[in-house]
Amino acid sequence: MPTTTGMKGGGYYDANSKEQRSALETFLPWLETAIAELPSPAAFQESWNVLDIGSSEGGNAIYAMNRLITALRRHSDLPVWVLFDDLPTNDFNQMFLNLFPQGGSAFSAPDIFSAAIGGSAFGRLVPPRSLHLATTFNAIGFFETRPVARLPHFILAMQPNPHAPREGVAVTESELKPFQDQAHQDLCHFYAARAEELVSGGKLLVQVFGRNESWSTGYGICDVLSDALLDFVEAEMLPRSFYEAFVFPAYYRSVEELIAPLQEGTELAAAFRVEKAEVREVPVPFNDALEQSGDQSAWAHSYTSFLRAFTEPVLQAALPVDLPQENTIKKIYQRVERLLEDHPERYEFHFISIAALLTRV
Ligand SMILES: C[S@@+](CC[C@H](N)C(=O)[O-])C[C@H]1O[C@@H](n2cnc3c(N)ncnc32)[C@H](O)[C@@H]1O
Structure with a gap:
């Protein structure tokens, strides 16, 4: 069963994903430096x-690719194929508009050719041994397929945030296990596909939302969404069976889990050298804006828009069709915004970004 994890389109994701840019930006210098160390192009290349x-939609991806192309151009004048992949349900129209703003190229360097690919990160996307560089940002935390395991008392596969307890909200270790196993298998598929696609010496930068020993990027965002849904259940605007069946299809890994498939003495371990692997807490633009302005409702609004950009399509697809009220989705996010405004300390958000830089052996 495929996941339905497309972002909210029509430019909405681009307009509400400064936080994801901050999370990827901190690790871009790893690859910029590694590009400078790439061997000179082969004679036939x-x-x-x-x-x-x-x-x-491409806003953050094109920004990152522009940075990498600048680094590549310092290294060689060869033309560049820059390819952008996402699920077939993605808003590729918006991506193409972003690739050609005002009819010109989004890339400042000459001889840059772009194309888009519809396909899953967990399968093969390009011919074997055809890539020199591959990146992924804030994406591979989404499950390859919609989980079939259930979590009746929470909406995300993790231990709920101890700083935001609510009666009835709980996850047991045995409930978590199938999700942990699924996330591990997904990563094995991801690395196996990239191992086939990258040339020897090719580089892979993997970054995604994750967790450290004390905090998960899922805290705050999933607490407020869970609270809003439970408030609707208690007000009989949503059936309890909906909450019990709903699982947001993402997994927030530790950096150890990110590189675990490469450290097990398997074929994958032989395919990649792990150059770097790290976890960092990164600046969150809407938190920084609150610190500067003290404007709590602006904070609640930006926080809600950020959350909405990557959760709304999933939630919309999961909602029952025969609800007693209209515009349920809009009302849920209104409730989210109100909760954030009224209880900012309960829904504190920290972005824990994890990454690894790998070289194809
Ligand atoms: C949070 S957005 C990140 C976008 C951009 N990379 C960034 O950092 O701002 C996650 C993207 O991953 C895509 N995605 C989720 N599962 C995927 C899969 N199996 N294959 C390819 N893309 C996937 C979603 O459709 C979405 O566009």
Whole structure:
């Protein structure tokens, strides 16, 4: 069963994803530096081939690719193929508009050729041994397929935030296990596909939302969404069976989980050298804006828009069709915004970004 994890389209994701940019930006210098160390192009090589995976509408992805192309151009004048992948349900129209703003190219350097690919990160996207660089940002935390395991007392596969307890909200270790196993299998599929696609010496930068020993990026965002849904259940605007069946299809990994498939003495371990692997807490633009302005309702609004950009399509697809009220989805996010405004300390948000830089052996 495929996931339905497309972002909210029509430019909405691009307008509400400064936080994701902050999370990827902190690790871009790893790859910029690694590009400078790439071997000179082989005699028969006609282009550098670069693939970004899970690019959404492209705002952040094109920004990242522009930075990498600048680094590549310092290294060689060869033309560049820059490829952007996402699920077939993605808003590719918006991506193409972003690739050609006002009819011109989004890339400042000459001889840059772009194309988009519809396909899953967890399968093969390009021919074997055809890529020199691959990146993925804030994407591979989404499950390859919609989980079939259930979590009747929470909406995300993690231990609920101890700082935002609510009666009845709980997850047991045995409930978590199938999700942890699924997330591990997904990563094995992701690395196996990239191992086939990258040339020897090719680089792979993997970054995604995650967790450290004390905090998860899922805290705050999933607490407020869960509270809003439970408030609707208690007000009989949503059936309890909906809450019990709903699981947001993402997994927030530790950096150890991110590189676990490469450290097990398997074929994958032989395919990649792990150059770097790290977890960092990154600046969150809507928190910084609150610190400067003290404007709590602006904070609640930006926080809600950020959350809405990556949760609304999933929630919309999961909602029952025969609800007693109209515009349920809009009302849920209104409730989210109100909760944030009234209880900012309960829904504190920290972005824990995890990443690894790998070289194809
Ligand atoms: C949060 S957005 C990240 C967009 C961009 N990379 C960024 O950092 O701002 C996650 C993207 O991953 C995509 N995605 C989720 N599952 C995917 C899969 N199996 N294959 C490819 N893309 C996927 C979603 O459709 C979405 O566009």
